[in-house]
Amino acid sequence: MALSFRTLSAAPILLLGLSFGASCTPKAEVPPSKAELAFRDKPAEAGRDTVAILTPVESETQDLWGSLVQELGEEFNVATVPMGREAGSKHLARELERLKPSCVVVVDNRTLEIYRELQAQRPTADFPPAVVVMTSFLERAIGGLRHATGIAYEVPAVSSIVALREVSQLDVQRVGVVHRERFEDVVAAQAQLAALEKVQLVPVAVPNEPSAEAVEDSLDRLVVDENVDALWVVNDNRLLTPELLINSWLPVLRFRPIPVIVGVSALVHPEVHFGTLAVTPNHAELGVQAANLVFDLADNDWNLGEERQVELPLRVMTVVDVKQVDDYFGLKADALAKIDQAVK
Amino acid sequence: MRKNADKLPKDRAPVARRSALFGIVAALAAISTGLGASVTPRLYVFANADMRAQAFEKQLEAQLPGVDVTVFSRIHEFETALGDHPEGALAQRPVLEALGLRPELQGHAGDRATERYVLMSANVPVSPGELQGKTLGVVDILGRKRMEGFVGGVLGGASPKLKYVTHERDLLPLLQFNAAAAVVLSESWARRLREKSEMNLRTTPLNNEVGLPAVVFSSAQGKSALDGKIRSAGRAFNDSLGVTQWR
Numbered sequence: 001m002a003l004s005f006r007t008l009s010a011a012p013i014l015l016l017g018l019s020f021g022a023s024c025t026p027k028a029e030v031p032p033s034k035a036e037l038a039f040r041d042k043p044a045e046a047g048r049d050t051v052a053i054l055t056p057v058e059s060e061t062q063d064l065w066g067s068l069v070q071e072l073g074e075e076f077n078v079a080t081v082p083m084g085r086e087a088g089s090k091h092l093a094r095e096l097e098r099l100k101p102s103c104v105v106v107v108d109n110r111t112l113e114i115y116r117e118l119q120a121q122r123p124t125a126d127f128p129p130a131v132v133v134m135t136s137f138l139e140r141a142i143g144g145l146r147h148a149t150g151i152a153y154e155v156p157a158v159s160s161i162v163a164l165r166e167v168s169q170l171d172v173q174r175v176g177v178v179h180r181e182r183f184e185d186v187v188a189a190q191a192q193l194a195a196l197e198k199v200q201l202v203p204v205a206v207p208n209e210p211s212a213e214a215v216e217d218s219l220d221r222l223v224v225d226e227n228v229d230a231l232w233v234v235n236d237n238r239l240l241t242p243e244l245l246i247n248s249w250l251p252v253l254r255f256r257p258i259p260v261i262v263g264v265s266a267l268v269h270p271e272v273h274f275g276t277l278a279v280t281p282n283h284a285e286l287g288v289q290a291a292n293l294v295f296d297l298a299d300n301d302w303n304l305g306e307e308r309q310v311e312l313p314l315r316v317m318t319v320v321d322v323k324q325v326d327d328y329f330g331l332k333a334d335a336l337a338k339i340d341q342a343v344k
Numbered sequence: 345m346r347k348n349a350d351k352l353p354k355d356r357a358p359v360a361r362r363s364a365l366f367g368i369v370a371a372l373a374a375i376s377t378g379l380g381a382s383v384t385p386r387l388y389v390f391a392n393a394d395m396r397a398q399a400f401e402k403q404l405e406a407q408l409p410g411v412d413v414t415v416f417s418r419i420h421e422f423e424t425a426l427g428d429h430p431e432g433a434l435a436q437r438p439v440l441e442a443l444g445l446r447p448e449l450q451g452h453a454g455d456r457a458t459e460r461y462v463l464m465s466a467n468v469p470v471s472p473g474e475l476q477g478k479t480l481g482v483v484d485i486l487g488r489k490r491m492e493g494f495v496g497g498v499l500g501g502a503s504p505k506l507k508y509v510t511h512e513r514d515l516l517p518l519l520q521f522n523a524a525a526a527v528v529l530s531e532s533w534a535r536r537l538r539e540k541s542e543m544n545l546r547t548t549p550l551n552n553e554v555g556l557p558a559v560v561f562s563s564a565q566g567k568s569a570l571d572g573k574i575r576s577a578g579r580a581f582n583d584s585l586g587v588t589q590w591r
Contacts, residue, residue, distance in 0.1 A: 070418075070420050070421070071420065074420075156517075156520075156521070158520055159517060159520075162516075162540060162541070165540070166540065193520060193521065196466070196520055196543050197520065197541060197542045197543060198542040198543075199542075285510060285514075288418070288510055292507070292508050295488060311521075311523065312517070312521045312523075314509060314514040314517045314518065315509075315510075315511070315513075315514055334395070336399075337395035337396060337399035337400075337403075338394070338395050338396065338399075339396075340396060
């Protein structure tokens with residue numbers, strides 16, 4: 001069955017969306033006046049511990065921040081340290097010295113890099129425990145950081161596959177994934193989790209500097225030779241370049257109705273057969289999960305346990321191309337009530 | 345609603361103040377009766393369904409014509425919102441009681457006002473006694489400070505480390521990610537999680553049951569506006585709240 005209504009001519013729409021939305025790092029900064037209103041802290045109360053939220057003041061971080069403040073505000077003084085584009089390690093050092101927080105919440109890639117830089121500048125200094133959120137591949141990034149835990153930003157394949165099962169009538173048992181060689185350990189960990197749900201993740205590695213041919217051949221292998229039930233796309237910008245989308249992904253998927261699970265909502269577009277379902281972290285719930293980590297630290301006198309572990313995000317958002325699902329895979333009767341955003 | 349609870353018909357006002365209060369109460373009653381004729385009664389609901397909160401809200405509202413239904417998924421939001429003094433608030437009985445409210449209308453499943461809870465785990469069933477020193481996943485329905493006592497009561501004494509989530513759906517990832525030795529939830533939610541998952545999920549029934557949803561009203565007017573509608577709301581409304589009748 002050919003997906004004739006979905007043509008390559010619509011690909012620029014997807015690329016436009018991708019250029020705005022494919023990065024894991026939030027970008028749209030809230031205008032100063034609005035930001036001041038949206039991220040305003042309550043006055044500090046004496047005798048309470050302080051939790052500092054080190055965050056860019058952006059629309060993408062607003063839901064997370066709101067949940068953190070709501071959950072933590074009853075017990076702690078919550079102080080927001082805006083990490084604007086000009087903020088660096090000196091600014092952060094000044095703020096930490098001023099606030100003397102018992103714990104910090106580090107939000108986004110850039111803030112994490114500044115925090116890491118500050119720790120490197122002060123190798124013998126004591127830092128409060130940190131909860132790191134909204135950063136890429138945290139399991140790797142957290143390695144060199146002292147006194148830190150956090151929540152990964154990437155939605156595990158198993159959560160995405162369960163989400164696909166919830167909306168489509170397909171029997172999903174084998175899911176293909178193309179990944180760069182350097183992500184082999186990430187994909188292996190995902191395969192273990194997926195196996196619990198009786199799903200076999202079928203990986204195909206491409207070089208770390210992949211050519212369009214390598215990606216296209218790998219996709220062909222998964223879709224044609226392996227006949228997988230669905231594809232899961234790793235959030236790896238190097239595999240989702242405009243060139244690879246146009247020359248590798250879209251040509252392979254154009255005539256093959258196979259569900260494609262992506263991690264960026266901009267990749268689900270009704271005019272382009274690429275993302276069938278986007279599964280992304282729910283930022284408000286990510287804030288609740290991060291707040292629970294802070295409470296756990298407080299219960300442990302602000303000490304991290306010896307076994308430092310990065311949690312996985314528990315709650316996801318789903319954006320679904322319902323027409324694609326309905327036309328080719330069968331939409332479950334109650335699906336519309338369960339998905340967060342229907343793309344038609 | 346903590347504040348509202350003081351407005352519920354209770355004999356709490358000291359006798360000496362009663363005559364002074366009478367005039368004020370009468371005036372307020374007159375005003376609220378006047379307003380009540382034109383204002384849509386509000387029902388605040390703290391409950392989870394196997395769908396988005398907005399979809400759940402729409403579904404409930406469709407079954408309660410003329411009622412403005414708002415669904416809350418987090419206890420802090422619900423507790424704060426009760427300060428708006430809605431005409432009615434619906435939540436599991438232990439939630440209302442923990443907030444100092446006295447339910448006036450109780451949901452029943454058959455003739456029971458409580459439901460069975462279970463421990464759910466992956467591959468091997470877990471008993472409460474085996475949870476000591478381990479992590480148990482639980483939906484935070486009372487706020488962290490009150491939850492330990494609640495869970496201890498449901499488990500019959502065991503006190504594992506609790507891992508909180510805000511929705512029963514989030515309990516499944518805790519088991520998938522091996523982030524908890526077990527999760528505790530109602531038998532009906534355990535059935536729903538089984539339908540979603542291919543995991544080998546095992547359950548252990550618990551002896552101590554938990555109160556089903558109940559309703560408090562902020563005033564006699566609130567009760568008169570909502571009580572009959574809730575009692576006669578119909579099967580879809582009741583099913584989504586896990587009850588079969590209200591009394």
